[in-house]
Amino acid sequence: MKNQLTAHQLSVLRMVADGRTHSQIATALYVTPKGATATVNRVLAKLGAANAPHAVFLACQAGILDGRPRRHGDHAGYEAHRKRGEDPKQCEPCRLGERAHKQAMKKRSERNREAA
Structure with a gap:
């Protein structure tokens, strides 16, 4: 991976991994759907991914996403x-x-x- 992901891009990648649509990401981040799509596309480019599932796969392989269950109870x-x-x-x-x-x-x- 050439460039490191920003904190914002990492949060978008996590939302992609959670299965959120671009519209849902836009709503969560208070941006337009086009803005969310642009950020997702930048993440895909930085990871060298062909699509969102590929980006999640590559991020897990690189250790960016760990795939562990989310914390609960604290x-x-x-x-x-x-x-x-x-x-x-x-x-x-x-x-x-x-x-x-x-x-x-x-x-x-x-x-x-x-x-x-």
Whole structure:
């Protein structure tokens, strides 16, 4: 791979790997469908891929995408749902994990105030 993908291009590649259409990608990124298509085409060119499935395959081979299941049940899983445009509250493990994360952050903040 000649050029490294930008963070934006990597997020688009992940959406492609999730099976999103260009319209869905555009909605998630607040861009026009043509803008999403242009970004997907830049990703394909950078990876030397003929099409979107080929790009995902090449990205997995290169270690750009790891193919592991998404995290659930913690703050990172909750945030991943949000970034994909999903309602994280619909995922019970992630909702409970986010609640535990917020409680832990509150306790940490209280300890820091006491120590100061």
